[in-house]
Amino acid sequence: MPFNSSLYLVFLVGAVAIFWLLPPVARRMFVLVASLAFYATWGMVFVWMPLLVATLVFFCGKRIQTDAVRARSWARLGIGCLLALLAIFKYRGFFFANLPFAAGVIPRYNASLAASIAFPMGISFYTFEAIGYLIDVRQGRVKMPAFLDLCLFFLFWPNILSGPIVRARELVPQLSLRKPFESRFLFEGFDRVIWGLVQKTVVANVLGIWVDRGFSPTAAGIPPTLDAWFLTIAFGLQIYFDFAGYTNIAIGTARLLGITLPENFRQPYHAATPPDFWARWHMTLSRWIRDYLFFPINAKWHGAPLPLYLSLLGVMTLVGLWHGAGWNFILWGTLHGAYLVLYRIYESWKNARPNWDESRVIAVLWRIGTLLAVLVAWVVFRSADLNRALDILSAMFCRFSSGSRFAAACYAYAALLVLFCAAEPFLMRKLDEIEEHAGDEGLSAFRVLGRPIAYLFGLLLFLLFDTNNAQFIYSQF
Amino acid sequence: MLPDAEAIRKAAHEAASQVAGKPIKEGQKIVSSGLIDSLSVLKLISLLEKKLRVSIPPETLQPEDFDDVDLIVETVQRVGKSME
Numbered sequence: 001m002p003f004n005s006s007l008y009l010v011f012l013v014g015a016v017a018i019f020w021l022l023p024p025v026a027r028r029m030f031v032l033v034a035s036l037a038f039y040a041t042w043g044m045v046f047v048w049m050p051l052l053v054a055t056l057v058f059f060c061g062k063r064i065q066t067d068a069v070r071a072r073s074w075a076r077l078g079i080g081c082l083l084a085l086l087a088i089f090k091y092r093g094f095f096f097a098n099l100p101f102a103a104g105v106i107p108r109y110n111a112s113l114a115a116s117i118a119f120p121m122g123i124s125f126y127t128f129e130a131i132g133y134l135i136d137v138r139q140g141r142v143k144m145p146a147f148l149d150l151c152l153f154f155l156f157w158p159n160i161l162s163g164p165i166v167r168a169r170e171l172v173p174q175l176s177l178r179k180p181f182e183s184r185f186l187f188e189g190f191d192r193v194i195w196g197l198v199q200k201t202v203v204a205n206v207l208g209i210w211v212d213r214g215f216s217p218t219a220a221g222i223p224p225t226l227d228a229w230f231l232t233i234a235f236g237l238q239i240y241f242d243f244a245g246y247t248n249i250a251i252g253t254a255r256l257l258g259i260t261l262p263e264n265f266r267q268p269y270h271a272a273t274p275p276d277f278w279a280r281w282h283m284t285l286s287r288w289i290r291d292y293l294f295f296p297i298n299a300k301w302h303g304a305p306l307p308l309y310l311s312l313l314g315v316m317t318l319v320g321l322w323h324g325a326g327w328n329f330i331l332w333g334t335l336h337g338a339y340l341v342l343y344r345i346y347e348s349w350k351n352a353r354p355n356w357d358e359s360r361v362i363a364v365l366w367r368i369g370t371l372l373a374v375l376v377a378w379v380v381f382r383s384a385d386l387n388r389a390l391d392i393l394s395a396m397f398c399r400f401s402s403g404s405r406f407a408a409a410c411y412a413y414a415a416l417l418v419l420f421c422a423a424e425p426f427l428m429r430k431l432d433e434i435e436e437h438a439g440d441e442g443l444s445a446f447r448v449l450g451r452p453i454a455y456l457f458g459l460l461l462f463l464l465f466d467t468n469n470a471q472f473i474y475s476q477f
Numbered sequence: 478m479l480p481d482a483e484a485i486r487k488a489a490h491e492a493a494s495q496v497a498g499k500p501i502k503e504g505q506k507i508v509s510s511g512l513i514d515s516l517s518v519l520k521l522i523s524l525l526e527k528k529l530r531v532s533i534p535p536e537t538l539q540p541e542d543f544d545d546v547d548l549i550v551e552t553v554q555r556v557g558k559s560m561e
Contacts, residue, residue, distance in 0.1 A: 139538075295539060296535075302519065
């Protein structure tokens with residue numbers, strides 16, 4: 001049951017109504033059952049997977065806490081098992097296709113058998129949550145909760161499919177689910193759900209039709225320069241609105257139950273530098289990588305330059321691999337690693353010159369350069385093979401040609417969305433001001449008229465545009 | 478022996494302000510707000526070690542253990558080891 005379906009809206013309204021009508025003591029069991037039912041709609045066969053992860057974490061976590069002598073070994077065992085599950089279900093095809101010797105290790109390996117094993121939805125997301133959980137228990141940051149809490153943490157339906165990647169210490173304390181009902185939960189929740197549906201169906205899906213056509217491996221030769229730029233910008237917009245739309249529905253769904261999930265986006269295309277982009281894009285993955293990989297590695301080397309640069313490249317390559325088992329994702333991650341290294345080199349050069357005053361021009365150049373670099377990396381990310389990526393990049397930067405293969409309305413739509421993104425911080429500020437002006441209580445015109453009209457308009461757009469029910473891009477990861 | 482909580486608080490405030498490049502307020506979040514990044518947290522740790530003459534092993538810590546002055550005090554008290 002995808003978030004962007006009418007069926008999900010029916011499920012959501014029904015589940016939220018039952019949740020608030022139930023006595024607080026019954027809510028936890030209800031959310032667990034609803035989460036299992038939601039996950040089962042993606043395939044009954046994998047319902048056991050998050051339960052297996054919860055059992056594994058519970059078993060190893062208990063031993064980490066009680067067996068101080070072998071705590072490190074229990075943590076390693078737990079993390080090793082989780083990574084093995086991820087490798088088996090997500091990367092087996094990639095490994096066997098790219099490591100020819102591996103096929104020899106298992107003589108009876110059969111590619112069609114590997115392909116026939118389906119992919120458990122959300123496994124990359126809840127595996128990372130589980131690894132973080134075990135490390136946090138090992139470091140004394142969290143105590144092991146009851147098994148039911150752990151099952152709820154991993155199965156919680158709003159974020160099981162594609163995040164946000166939540167820390168135990170921010171979600172588990174909220175899972176007592178005993179908050180009294182407040183009307184703001186409904187406003188805040190539906191605001192996010194409906195805006196998310198509009199982002200997905202009206203923006204991401206529409207752009208996706210053109211992007212699929214332009215990036216298809218069967219598309220004819222090098223595109224005209226205008227089209228190469230159009231396709232690149234369109235994909236940058238598509239993936240942002242798609243993932244931000246999904247995240248808004250996830251955060252909104254949780255909010256309807258009175259739960260706060262962490263944010264995942266903060267206007268990423270307004271980033272001033274490459275590190276700033278990663279502080280704004282998929283923020284919960286960035287902080288996971290920072291907390292459990294990047295910081296411990298660099299703490300060990302006291303932030304020395306060479307380990308820093310190597311760790312940036314290595315960690316970002318892993319981020320690429322996390323997105324998918326394909327060379328395009330690995331190359332995309334490595335490119336981002338290279339951007340981060342480049343910026344750190346500049347930063348250390350700047351720090352070595354205390355009198356150096358970074359002019360506004362240089363700051364603007366970094367901002368434009370970051371945006372361009374991110375767009376170039378999206379071309380690699382989206383292209384089915386390197387040849388198609390090179391075709392599009394060469395058309396953008398060196399093999400200029402005139403002409404266009406899309407209708408004028410396509411370019412106009414993309415231009416309108418670029419303007420929206422440019423104005424997004426301003427629009428968000430204005431919305432916050434309206435909300436603040438309305439105050440916590442009382443029936444302002446915004447609440448009585450503005451919101452219901454906006455909801456109806458949003459739902460109408462969703463129903464009008466929801467023709468192909470396209471999957472969220474990040475649900476493949 | 479570790480310095481007392483007040484001395485740690487004073488050092489934490491000075492070190493955090495120095496790394497952030499501007500005075501920070503009581504309770505102000507410096508890592509989760511993006512004011513300083515994870516590499517700056519390493520500088521903050523090294524400043525705290527010098528000011529308080531303690532050793533803070535950062536491998537088992539996370540940047541947000543240094544998110545505000547209260548958390549810095551708590552973290553130093555939890556993991557800091559006196560060098561005297």
